[in-house]
Amino acid sequence: MKKIERDSIKKSLVTFKDVMKHYRGFAFGIVFILITLFLAILSFFSPYDPRIWNAVPKDLSPSLTYLLGTNTVGQDVFWLLTFATRNSLILGFVTATVAMVIGTVVGLVSGYKGKVTDKVLMSINDSFLVLPSLPILILIASFMGARLNMVAMGLILSLFSWPWSGRQVRSMVLSLREREFTYMAEFSGMSMFKIVFSEYLPFIIPLIFANFINTILWALGMEITLSIFGLSSLEIPTIGTMIYWGMQYQAMFRGIWWWIASPVVFSVLLFVSLFLVSSGINTFLDPRTRLQRLRTIGREHEERKEVRPE
Amino acid sequence: MDIRRYIIPRLIQFFIVIFIGITITFIVPRITPIDPVEAVINRIMQYGVYMDASSIEQMRATLVDLYGLSGSVIEQYGRYLLRLVSGDLGPSLSMFPTPVTEIIYNALPWTLGLLLTSMMISWVIGNILGGVSGYFSEKKWSKAISMVATTVYPIPYYIMGLIMIILFVYLIPLFPMSGGFSIGLTPSFSLGFIASLLKHAFLPALSLITIGCGWWFLSMKALSSTTKSEDFVQYAEASGIPRHKILFGYVIKNSMLPQVTQLALQIGGVFNGALVTEYLFSYPGLGQVLYIAITNGDFNLIMGISIFSVVAIALAALVVDLIYPLIDPRVRYS
Numbered sequence: 001m002k003k004i005e006r007d008s009i010k011k012s013l014v015t016f017k018d019v020m021k022h023y024r025g026f027a028f029g030i031v032f033i034l035i036t037l038f039l040a041i042l043s044f045f046s047p048y049d050p051r052i053w054n055a056v057p058k059d060l061s062p063s064l065t066y067l068l069g070t071n072t073v074g075q076d077v078f079w080l081l082t083f084a085t086r087n088s089l090i091l092g093f094v095t096a097t098v099a100m101v102i103g104t105v106v107g108l109v110s111g112y113k114g115k116v117t118d119k120v121l122m123s124i125n126d127s128f129l130v131l132p133s134l135p136i137l138i139l140i141a142s143f144m145g146a147r148l149n150m151v152a153m154g155l156i157l158s159l160f161s162w163p164w165s166g167r168q169v170r171s172m173v174l175s176l177r178e179r180e181f182t183y184m185a186e187f188s189g190m191s192m193f194k195i196v197f198s199e200y201l202p203f204i205i206p207l208i209f210a211n212f213i214n215t216i217l218w219a220l221g222m223e224i225t226l227s228i229f230g231l232s233s234l235e236i237p238t239i240g241t242m243i244y245w246g247m248q249y250q251a252m253f254r255g256i257w258w259w260i261a262s263p264v265v266f267s268v269l270l271f272v273s274l275f276l277v278s279s280g281i282n283t284f285l286d287p288r289t290r291l292q293r294l295r296t297i298g299r300e301h302e303e304r305k306e307v308r309p310e
Numbered sequence: 311m312d313i314r315r316y317i318i319p320r321l322i323q324f325f326i327v328i329f330i331g332i333t334i335t336f337i338v339p340r341i342t343p344i345d346p347v348e349a350v351i352n353r354i355m356q357y358g359v360y361m362d363a364s365s366i367e368q369m370r371a372t373l374v375d376l377y378g379l380s381g382s383v384i385e386q387y388g389r390y391l392l393r394l395v396s397g398d399l400g401p402s403l404s405m406f407p408t409p410v411t412e413i414i415y416n417a418l419p420w421t422l423g424l425l426l427t428s429m430m431i432s433w434v435i436g437n438i439l440g441g442v443s444g445y446f447s448e449k450k451w452s453k454a455i456s457m458v459a460t461t462v463y464p465i466p467y468y469i470m471g472l473i474m475i476i477l478f479v480y481l482i483p484l485f486p487m488s489g490g491f492s493i494g495l496t497p498s499f500s501l502g503f504i505a506s507l508l509k510h511a512f513l514p515a516l517s518l519i520t521i522g523c524g525w526w527f528l529s530m531k532a533l534s535s536t537t538k539s540e541d542f543v544q545y546a547e548a549s550g551i552p553r554h555k556i557l558f559g560y561v562i563k564n565s566m567l568p569q570v571t572q573l574a575l576q577i578g579g580v581f582n583g584a585l586v587t588e589y590l591f592s593y594p595g596l597g598q599v600l601y602i603a604i605t606n607g608d609f610n611l612i613m614g615i616s617i618f619s620v621v622a623i624a625l626a627a628l629v630v631d632l633i634y635p636l637i638d639p640r641v642r643y644s
Binding site: 132135139140221225229231260264276 | 464
């Protein structure tokens with residue numbers, strides 16, 4: 001048992017390397033996400049407090065002293081961006097974690113139990129999928145006012161982001177249910193809880209991870225949207241509030257482009273990277289493309305040496 | 311199995327969506343620390359509106375039903391539903407005493423026009439491109455389009471709109487930045503007005519279409535490259551049916567069906583995007599109204615728009631679901 005486990009871990013490591021090699025976008029995404037994490041950590045070493053205005057001269061264009069220039073209220077755009085990254089990531093993680101837990105549990109239970117439970121859970125799931133989240137979030141945010149910190153906002157956002165993973169986990173479980181080992185486990189008297197969590201979960205983890213990243217992506221986008229409408233705590237630096245203040249001070253039309261361009265370019269790169277990583281995981285999960293990939297890898301092996309049967 | 315077994319679950323789903331949406335809007339004002347009724351009445355007074363005692367009482371009755379705290383929760387909920395069924399969303403606070411429904415009604419044609427046009431265009435373009443690209447997935451150009459779609463799709467609507475403004479207003483001044491039509495024109499069916507209308511709608515629509523195309527392209531490509539390897543397609547290829555016939559008659563046609571179902575699930579998200587885009591471009595639709603409501607603290611209008619969007623989106627999803635059997639013969643005949 002131990003040996004098989006070790007082998008499969010080894011295999012998955014080989015395949016991760018293969019993904020990095022064959023799917024350049026994935027590698028790019030991973031690298032940029034690492035840069036983002038680095039920026040977020042860098043914020044702890046910032047020479048300026050992001051809440052203090054006029055810490056640096058106003059409206060300077062990017063230079064060696066001020067990497068991304070300074071803005072009209074006298075903040076260093078680069079260091080502001082590190083704080084924004086940290087806060088936006090916290091929001092993303094809170095949302096994605098809560099959404100992941102709810103979505104996975106709903107998907108697992110719904111897919112495994114089937115019948116009425118499945119119908120009830122999935123109709124709730126689909127309702128949240130269909131509901132126009134933005135007006136409702138705006139309603140909530142406008143009643144809550146400035147009490148919304150990153151964690152509270154993350155919790156509220158997760159209300160609308162779990163159903164995607166719920167649906168996907170369910171369809172994965174539906175296909176796992178038909179496999180031999182499910183029947184084996186059932187006949188040998190394993191409880192539903194045990195089958196679902198010890199037998200299915202390992203299969204679903206990559207999918208959950210892909211969904212986790214997608215939810216972060218969605219939460220960051222929603223944060224930008226709500227900030228633009230002026231609905232989050234605007235004194236907390238996030239990617240959204242950075243753009244909000246840049247727009248409020250007409251940065252684009254006054255030629256202080258670096259104020260707007262920095263968060264916009266950064267967030268576009270971040271969004272694309274997150275998407276590339278999650279779709280890289282998904283492509284890799286898809287048995288069809290996985291087979292194709294294995295075949296091409298096999299062919300490469302063939303060219304170099306004999307193919308040994310597994 | 312007959313058609314009823316298809317329709318009835320959809321109808322039930324429709325009511326569940328509305329039930330959940332309405333219930334959330336019912337709960338929200340009740341769990342917040344402020345007393346919305348008094349806050350709203352104070353707000354109206356602040357705007358310097360003169361009201362006699364009886365109209366204040368009447369107003370309070372409406373607000374108590376909408377946000378109110380009298381009676382048990384069940385009673386409150388019942389009155390709330392009754393109020394909504396009769397189509398009474400109360401008055402707007404910032405544009406008192408105009409009813410919320412009237413403001414929504416005035417903004418709606420703009421939103422619908424923008425939303426439906428851009429959704430249709432992106433659905434058609436995205437699906438055709440995705441189908442063709444999935445069928446020829448080994449070709450260089452197919453990979454190039456995929457790369458563009460992968461870059462474009464994850465960008466949030468607001469950022470996409472900003473990029474459009476930077477490109478086509480700031481760097482290459484081709485299009486106006488804001489508004490629904492040029493100042494000084496009156497709405498009419500003249501050529502000048504329609505031209506101005508299209509020119510103003512172009513950038514908002516373009517940013518919605520770009521993101522929409524990205525999404526439909528990617529999902530269609532995945533679907534059609536799966537369909538491509540199905541037996542019936544292989545058989546058709548072996549029997550020498552021309553490739554374009556296989557592509558459109560077999561691959562795209564069969565992959566299109568799940569995309570129709572997807573349309574029902576995506577409407578809510580696209581609607582969100584339309585709201586944001588409208589606000590960014592000061593396009594006179596619901597998004598702009600929503601922004602005005604937020605800046606004025608007009609709880610009633612925000613609440614009205616939320617409730618209205620829930621019902622409208624649920625209805626739109628239902629309509630798409632009901633159209634589905636008309637195009638999928640398997641549901642119709644089985």
